[in-house]
Amino acid sequence: MKALVPTGDLDSLVRYDDVAAPCPKPDEALVAVEAFSVNRGEFFLLARPREGWRPGKDIAGTVVRAADNGTGPGVGERVVAHPASAGWAEKAAVPTSSLAVLPGSMTAVTAAALPLAGLTALRLMRRIGGVLGKRILITGASGGVGHYFVELAAASGAEVTAVSASPERGLRLTELGAADVVHDVAEATGPFDVVLESVGGGSAPKALLKTAKRGTFIWFGQASRQPATFSFFDFFAGPESARLHHFHYADSDVADGTDLATLVRLTATGRLHPEIGRETDWADTATVLADLRDRRIRGKAVLRVEPAPTSGADRTATHAA
Structure with missing residues (x-):
């Protein structure tokens, strides 16, 4: 073949x-x-x-x-x-x-x-837990994961700010439910209960500073392929006592097929695009x-x-x- x-x-x-x-x-x-x-x-x-x-x-x-x-x-x-x-x-x-x-x-x-991007977005939602009323920042939102996550989280009652380098891509994220779209992490109006970081490099420490005190910072990617540097003292600038989570979509207690069935159902019923x-x-x-x-x-x-x-x-x- x-x-x-x-x-x-x-x-x-x-x-x-x-x-x-x-x-x-x-x-x-x-x-x-x-x-x-x-x-x-x-x-x-x-x-x-x-x-x-x-x-x-x-x-x-x-x-x-x-x-x-x-x-x-x-x-x-x-x-x-x-x-x-x-x-x-x-x-x-x-x-x-x-x-x-x-x-x-x-x-x-x-x-x-649907699979990899959809599974990642769905499992990020599961990692966060209840999102109703939470302020969430997601970087690198123009890719597949970002589109899925914004739509899922906004529909579940979260106030989502998406970081997108392109105004055109940002418009679509707004249509999917993003409350705000910015073109650089530094422009986001924090603090945020949850920050989802997927770029790495200089984006990651800037995103950390947008995290609320005792908030949650979830590192789920490094699209830039550049390492990020954090300082212990950065946390005292705002995200004091924040939790930092490493996230890998494949580390799931739910089988891929089960979560794929959920994504299929949401798509078939017009709740995911x-x-x-x-x-x-x-x-x-x-x-x-x-x-x-x-x-x-x-x-x-x-x-x-x-x-x-x-x-x-x-x-x-x-x-x-």
Whole structure:
């Protein structure tokens, strides 16, 4: 079957190749992939790929072989899935605990935008606990996680301030319920009961200073790839006795499939709106990765898995335009 594999070349990170079809474990279903979405974290992994690793964590498609142990959806059911890797392919094996069935009204493109970003936003909500009446600041809000979180938190009664470098992107966050959108952390009017930081570098210490006394600072990403420096004495400038939490979306007591089912239900009932900034054929994946790196895509980028080129198994996947 065809799959996208790492090239190790920073100018064009993936190419098509012929690989063996996956052999599912007893608790895994085999999914014919119809669409997948790309995450910034995958770009960084592709820049220095591990031997034998293939990208792909957010997919949607149809079950073509049910799990041998009898769990999960049957053959022919449409699903959204969150495999550990190797989802950028014509087929993927996925544990049934990481699958959710799709309603007939939801397209594979919409569903593929849900997994990693949606799971992160949902689990950030769970980490915070009750958000009704809380003032929340979120940095790096123009990406997939930010859009989902703003909509979920605002609908649950939080007063959300979003940090977005782009006025255009900020407008959409306002439409999703943000009470305020600023273009730099320093512009946010604090203090905030909860601060969600995802940029790192100089953003993190500035965001800390916006945290209320005994508030909560949740560090869930470092998109800038720059380390952040905190001083013990910074806390006395306002966030005295604040709690600092490291957050990893995969550290969850709730199975991926269960949370994916929640995201599907919220989307199907019009309470959650995936923000898809780019939809194209998977032949364009290398270009999409570059645009994602350079922040030229708002929200999620989704690639449709259509027949791969036949002009050579090692053809580099690039934008055809």
